[in-house]
Amino acid sequence: MSTAAKEQLRVVIVGHVDHGKSTLVGRLFHDTGMLPDGKFEAIEEMCRRRGMPFEWAFLMDSLKAERDQGVTIDTSQIWFNHGDREYVLIDAPGHREFIRNMVTGASNADAALLLIDADQGVRSQSRHHGYLLQLLGVRQVAVVVNKMDLIDYDQEKFRAIEQEYRSYLEGLGVTPTCVIPISARDGDNIAAPSENLSWHSGPTVLGALAGFAPPVGNEDAPLRLPLQDVYKFDDRRIFAGRVESGGFKVGDELLFSPSNRTAHVASIEAWNAPAPVTQASAGASIGFTLTEQIFAERGEVISHVDDAPIETDVFHVRLFWLADRKLAIGDMVTLKIGPASVRATVEQIERVIDVDALTDRTADSVARDEIADIVVRTAQLVAIDSHQDLPRTGRVVFTDRHETLGGGIASMDDYPDQRDMVTVRATNVTAEAHRVTTAQRIERNLHNPGVLWFTGLSGSGKSTLAMALEQRLFDQGYQVYVLDGDNVRGGLNANLGFSPEDRAENIRRVGEVAALLADAGVIVITAFISPYRADRERARAAAGDSFHEIYIEADLETCEARDPKGLYKRARSGEISEFTGISAPYEAPDKPDLIVDTAAQDIEACLDQLAAYIAEKFRRS
Amino acid sequence: MPLPLDLKYLACAMNRLDRLESHSIYILREANRQAQPLAMLWSIGKDSNVVTWLARKAFFGRVPFPAVQLDTGMELDEVYAYRDKYVPEWGLDLKVIDCPPESEMDPDLPPMTRSAARKSAGLRQLLEQGKYAGIIVGIRRDEEATRAKERVFSPRSLEGNWEFRDQPPEFWDQFMTQPPPDTHLRIHPLLHWTEVDVWRYTEREGIPVNPLYFAHDGKRYRSLGEKNITAPVDSDAATIEAIITELESTRTPERAGRLMDSESEDSFERLRTSGYM
Numbered sequence: 001m002s003t004a005a006k007e008q009l010r011v012v013i014v015g016h017v018d019h020g021k022s023t024l025v026g027r028l029f030h031d032t033g034m035l036p037d038g039k040f041e042a043i044e045e046m047c048r049r050r051g052m053p054f055e056w057a058f059l060m061d062s063l064k065a066e067r068d069q070g071v072t073i074d075t076s077q078i079w080f081n082h083g084d085r086e087y088v089l090i091d092a093p094g095h096r097e098f099i100r101n102m103v104t105g106a107s108n109a110d111a112a113l114l115l116i117d118a119d120q121g122v123r124s125q126s127r128h129h130g131y132l133l134q135l136l137g138v139r140q141v142a143v144v145v146n147k148m149d150l151i152d153y154d155q156e157k158f159r160a161i162e163q164e165y166r167s168y169l170e171g172l173g174v175t176p177t178c179v180i181p182i183s184a185r186d187g188d189n190i191a192a193p194s195e196n197l198s199w200h201s202g203p204t205v206l207g208a209l210a211g212f213a214p215p216v217g218n219e220d221a222p223l224r225l226p227l228q229d230v231y232k233f234d235d236r237r238i239f240a241g242r243v244e245s246g247g248f249k250v251g252d253e254l255l256f257s258p259s260n261r262t263a264h265v266a267s268i269e270a271w272n273a274p275a276p277v278t279q280a281s282a283g284a285s286i287g288f289t290l291t292e293q294i295f296a297e298r299g300e301v302i303s304h305v306d307d308a309p310i311e312t313d314v315f316h317v318r319l320f321w322l323a324d325r326k327l328a329i330g331d332m333v334t335l336k337i338g339p340a341s342v343r344a345t346v347e348q349i350e351r352v353i354d355v356d357a358l359t360d361r362t363a364d365s366v367a368r369d370e371i372a373d374i375v376v377r378t379a380q381l382v383a384i385d386s387h388q389d390l391p392r393t394g395r396v397v398f399t400d401r402h403e404t405l406g407g408g409i410a411s412m413d414d415y416p417d418q419r420d421m422v423t424v425r426a427t428n429v430t431a432e433a434h435r436v437t438t439a440q441r442i443e444r445n446l447h448n449p450g451v452l453w454f455t456g457l458s459g460s461g462k463s464t465l466a467m468a469l470e471q472r473l474f475d476q477g478y479q480v481y482v483l484d485g486d487n488v489r490g491g492l493n494a495n496l497g498f499s500p501e502d503r504a505e506n507i508r509r510v511g512e513v514a515a516l517l518a519d520a521g522v523i524v525i526t527a528f529i530s531p532y533r534a535d536r537e538r539a540r541a542a543a544g545d546s547f548h549e550i551y552i553e554a555d556l557e558t559c560e561a562r563d564p565k566g567l568y569k570r571a572r573s574g575e576i577s578e579f580t581g582i583s584a585p586y587e588a589p590d591k592p593d594l595i596v597d598t599a600a601q602d603i604e605a606c607l608d609q610l611a612a613y614i615a616e617k618f619r620r621s
Numbered sequence: 622m623p624l625p626l627d628l629k630y631l632a633c634a635m636n637r638l639d640r641l642e643s644h645s646i647y648i649l650r651e652a653n654r655q656a657q658p659l660a661m662l663w664s665i666g667k668d669s670n671v672v673t674w675l676a677r678k679a680f681f682g683r684v685p686f687p688a689v690q691l692d693t694g695m696e697l698d699e700v701y702a703y704r705d706k707y708v709p710e711w712g713l714d715l716k717v718i719d720c721p722p723e724s725e726m727d728p729d730l731p732p733m734t735r736s737a738a739r740k741s742a743g744l745r746q747l748l749e750q751g752k753y754a755g756i757i758v759g760i761r762r763d764e765e766a767t768r769a770k771e772r773v774f775s776p777r778s779l780e781g782n783w784e785f786r787d788q789p790p791e792f793w794d795q796f797m798t799q800p801p802p803d804t805h806l807r808i809h810p811l812l813h814w815t816e817v818d819v820w821r822y823t824e825r826e827g828i829p830v831n832p833l834y835f836a837h838d839g840k841r842y843r844s845l846g847e848k849n850i851t852a853p854v855d856s857d858a859a860t861i862e863a864i865i866t867e868l869e870s871t872r873t874p875e876r877a878g879r880l881m882d883s884e885s886e887d888s889f890e891r892l893r894t895s896g897y898m
Contacts, residue, residue: 008637269681283643
């Protein structure tokens with residue numbers, strides 16, 4: 001056998017156009033004696049033909065159009081050996097026009113060299129690239145200040161640039177591994193320390209490369225294995241995919257999300273393996289069979305039963321948008337989360353970030369090359385992680401039929417994990433049939449049963465209206481009952497707190513109780529903020545056709561002025577966190593069955609509106 | 622007692638070849654799932670032999686798509702012998718396309734380039750016949766500078782034209798799997814490998830090697846092409862181990878023996894933009 005292969009480090013070279021990225025690569029090759037035979041002469045010949053001085057960038061700019069225009073169009077890669085490592089240098093274009101090619105190159109990197117022209121200083125793409133590196137997950141950055149010859153190797157000017165860019169990176173939470181003054185064209189501080197820059201005590205470019213840490217594996221993280229495909233070539237049913245984090249072994253119980261099924265690993269399948277494979281860990285593309293036959297589809301995420309991914313249909317994305325067309329609120333896109341693919345709607349654009357100033361603004365749309373925080377709602381539950389917890393399964397890519405539109409990293413913040421909402425734990429259950437029918441109950445009560453689900457901000461008037469309406473309906477002979485937020489917290493939901501998951505469970509239980517009461521023939525009025533559409537949809541599913549979503553509408557300003565329980569004041573002072581409308585989202589109903597505007601009408605008018613609605617929908621004579 | 626978490630999977634930590642293999646398998650499985658009908662170009666050289674091997678790994682011993690040889694009739698004898706031996710042994714579904722003659726090629730191309738263009742024409746024929754959505758090709762970024770700019774999934778017009786000025790973004794292993802109508806995808810599962818990686822993997826896996834790659838009378842083929850446009854290079858490497866040692870110190874480019882590459886500044890770029898692999 002031959003000697004072992006060197007380990008690889010992938011380094012992307014980024015920065016503003018014309019700051020010398022391709023030149024640096026060419027020079028690095030030359031100074032370390034890695035240039036292939038004949039290449040120097042070939043470049044000389046290309047330059048001679050164009051009547052221009054020797055151009056190192058021609059090593060990487062392999063397209064004729066790039067050489068003719070003197071600009072890198074697309075990302076390129078070149079291999080380079082030094083010390084006990086092999087480097088893949090990824091040259092990324094710096095022109096604003098080619099951001100999507102920069103993203104393509106940088107997304108594969110373990111580390112980055114970010115170039116800044118000493119004469120021009122920090123420019124827009126210097127900052128834009130720095131920001132994108134962080135979003136793409138490239139955490140090691142060495143800053144290289146090039147063309148020091150143009151400013152006479154002036155240390156003062158270098159320090160000013162260093163200071164400016166360090167403070168920018170600091171704003172992103174990134175500390176560069178070093179900042180190096182160089183002149184790529186002349187070879188200063190590339191492979192050897194430069195006489196011209198003797199005041200620089202830090203490493204050369206080559207030293208910075210050697211100083212980058214190797215990529216760390218994800219073996220110790222929780223298991224995530226997105227299902228890529230299921231094969232049935234023979235009598236084996238093989239589940240195939242790549243382990244993105246963690247690991248598993250034969251015999252483990254695995255959980256498939258979002259289908260919520262579990263099964264045990266019977267075998268790990270491998271062809272031409274030197275020995276039977278009994279375990280698999282992060283990075284491996286594998287296949288396995290199960291002891292139990294379960295149905296599972298591409299896109300499900302396999303984990304252990306503990307430490308499972310989050311199931312949700314709504315989450316935040318910090319987005320980088322690459323497409324020519326704008327992304328607007330309400331747009332439908334296809335989201336790719338690993339092999340999973342799901343339709344989704346842009347529900348909110350929370351802010352568009354000004355990458356230069358690190359400030360943000362509100363907007364109705366996101367334009368090409370902009371970065372924004374948005375909220376997306378998927379058509380079905382998806383299994384996903386917060387990028388902060390598990391980067392590889394917390395990334396989403398936005399696509400349309402024939403186009404990759406952008407990408408982003410996911411976060412949940414206050415959105416709850418909905419797994420417990422959809423998990424049925426009881427088995428061996430058979431429902432008994434009632435002898436009294438719904439029709440008989442209606443005949444006795446002289447009205448239809450149903451759920452009037454009031455939703456709206458705190459202080460919008462839900463409880464006030466619910467209690468007054470209950471009184472009025474009762475007086476008119478209806479069987480009616482109010483389920484109120486604070487009331488159920490004392491008993492039915494006394495064991496729930498205010499975490500996102502507990503809030504969701506609070507609403508789930510109320511939805512189920514309301515459905516039972518409606519089944520008993522009663523008109524149920526619920527008075528809960530119930531800010532999440534997913535929770536209300538589950539309540540609707542529990543009650544079926546008799547569910548009426550009533551939006552008790554009042555703008556935030558009005559509600560805050562009313563502040564009947566003094567909660568807004570406490571939320572504003574920070575005493576209460578995650579308060580709907582202030583520090584947590586309220587998702588207004590899409591198509592409510594009725595809107596009651598309490599800002600524009602007085603209580604009596606609201607009650608009349610509700611009573612008329614009930615007479616129309618529920619009355620039987 | 623259960624092992625502490627950080628030791629649990631230590632036994633299966635991956636090395637460089639494992640990682641390369643795993644990434645290629647991921648790409649092949651994406652191709653097989655998303656780009657049907659699918660075919661794999663098999664030039665019967667060291668690279669496409671590795672791709673074939675990776676496909677057998679990805680699909681547990683069988684290659685679920687046809688292996689296509691674009692035949693100019695000008696391959697070296699040993700190439701045909703290798704094909705005829707391993708097609709049955711590996712259970713490949715072989716399709717041979719006879720490439721159109723040189724007289725039908727663009728007369729403006731330099732002579733060697735014109736000869737190489739026959740393969741692009743053969744590929745067009747394959748696409749017309751099979752209506753393939755995906756064609757797997759074993760090119761690598763380190764072989765040649767325009768290939769270094771390739772995407773893993775690269776959309777092409779039916780004519781094979783490469784819009785290198787406007788390639789789709791490709792990141793986080795999300796590939797352009799739904800190209801616009803009237804285009805097909807070139808799928809490059811070996812793009813991230815180097816020449817030495819191919820040899821190390823060939824050695825580790827015990828993939829049969831065409832004897833032309835080993836030195837004979839001080840010469841060996843480093844890259845196999847048609848006999849009229851390919852020359853052997855000076856070498857004494859008679860084993861895979863010796864080839865690896867040679868490659869680790871050489872500064873001669875891999876395609877030095879492929880005569881068409883250097884006919885003019887952009888002859889290879891022109892070949893590639895008009896459909897060459």
